[in-house]
Amino acid sequence: MKVVVCVKQIPDPALPGELDPSTNYLKRDDKLILDESDSYGVEMALQLVEGAGGGEVSLVSMAPNNEVSGLRTALAMGAEDAILVSDNALAGSDALGTARVLAAAISRLSPDLVLAGVESSDGYTGTVPEMIAGVLDIPSITFAKQIEIDGNTVKVQRQTEAGYDDVECQTPALVSVTAGVVEPRYPSFKGIMAAKKKPVEELDLSALGLDESSVGQSGARQETVRVTEAEERQAGEVIEDEGDAHEKIVEFLGELKIV
């Protein structure tokens, strides 16, 4: 079984992010790290391969400046190898452009299953995975909380507000994995040293056979027109307990669909 995981490398969310005032894009000049949203996909893929008693987990990522730090983390967790697409012409890519690039990289690997996060932590359009499936013309299942491979069938528990749906489709397929459904392993120190020697194939657009006009700024059909400060968080509501505070809290949580 061959599983490919899409992993996005993002600016460290622990550090204050900065927008480039001329383009309104997030600055991505510093080191990028593995998006936590994708650590669940990596873990899920490793568990699937371990459960199947064999197979291989490969990674694909598109990132500026030949960044590999986040890929190294996922390789240290146990993935075998990676493809990184990096090209100056990719600056300003929108979600569809990104999906075209990732789809081209994925198709070189002919996987049985492609995993991605439901949404990234920095861009969070939550659209790239399904667009990849569209470009590759394979079925896609979203919001997976559990995945099982049975021959050529992918069986997924798809998380819903009420619980989950059982959904299945044929391989090859793309599945997006809900954050938090598995506990991503810590990369072991041995894994870190082994990752140093694992192959990361670095490709540019021409190597992928993609035309500059379909990706990057020139291919983008999306433009960030204006950026405004988020509204300051409002002070919370104080509930005085007159014997019914618990009911009010339950009601409040109910409105939020937490209980």
Add this chain to the structure above:
Amino acid sequence: MILSPEHNQIREVARAFASSEIAPNVREWEAQGGAPKALYQAMAKVGLLGMTIDPKYGGSGLDFVSYALAMEEIAAVDGGISNMMSANNSPVAIGIATHGTDKQKDRFLPRLCAGEWLGSFHLTEPHTGSDASSITTRAVKDGNEYVLNGHKAFITAGSTSDIAMIVAVTGPQADSPEISVFVTPTDNPGYQVINTERKLGHRTNDLCQVRFDSMRVPATDLLGDEGRGLSIALGGLSLGRIATAAQAVGGARQALQLSKDYASQRETFGKPIIGHQSVAFTLAEMATEVEAARHMYLHAASLHDAGKDSATAASMAKLFASEMAERVASKAIQVHGGAGFLEDHLVEKIYRDVRVYQIYEGTSEVQKIVISRNLDSLEL
């Protein structure tokens, strides 16, 4: 020292592990007087035990710089657990890897590296610590066994360890007695824990007095040659000093971080206290001291990794870092004002935890003895 990408990754993983798996539990483990063994098994999975041990025995095969960096991260969150990690890695695992027979390595190392067995190191006795050569625990050969009798004190993990590395006198008790080292399981009827101490800091581990009451151990549990034990025991201490310096830096840097955060939010006279120059300067001094000590331990560790003599550098790093940690922790409490004296704030715990770094693995005074004896060999 500029770290390699792998050193940085190791540091990041150790930091993430410490903050998710250790930090949320330290107060509970302090109250209980120990952490569950499952913690050490989880640490082992990452590679925090047996870090420098050959992968063929289940270790991570890393250099000492990696080990010291990881030690700083664990100690930043809890001193007592970092000390358990230290005892296990060095002297116990490294001692066996360096001096053990193939059989001993096969028997002990994989289990130590997996966290299945924890180790303890038995040198100090109630009447002697700094003067290691005056220990009186005796091991007398009897056929293909040794019979151990004696009383050890201040033994980290004395009651929770599965194997003990014991330093005992095997020859006649003379001016320079013949000392040997044994590595042997603690589930021996002659191994008796007679007291678990109550202590100022490091409350997440057990510190014990242990009596060997006609404890019979097979002769195959002798580590290295009979009579060569003092150099085995003290060789381990020199590496342990680098680890202790890293522990001290860990505690101090956490105190600094907490102080910086607190000073940015606590307001007096209409501004955050970090806006008062005296507080900002205190933080600047703390940061500089932490940085200096970190460079010292990294330098000592990299000397060791390069196969050079690291003993003096290790003693200097340990002396400076351990005394620095007390100063920095004290300043951290000062920056916190009254809050720093309360258990609600971690600086209170750090202040208690860092004090011992000036005592174990050789007191500050012992480090000064080592350094002063080597003054001639320093490039001054």
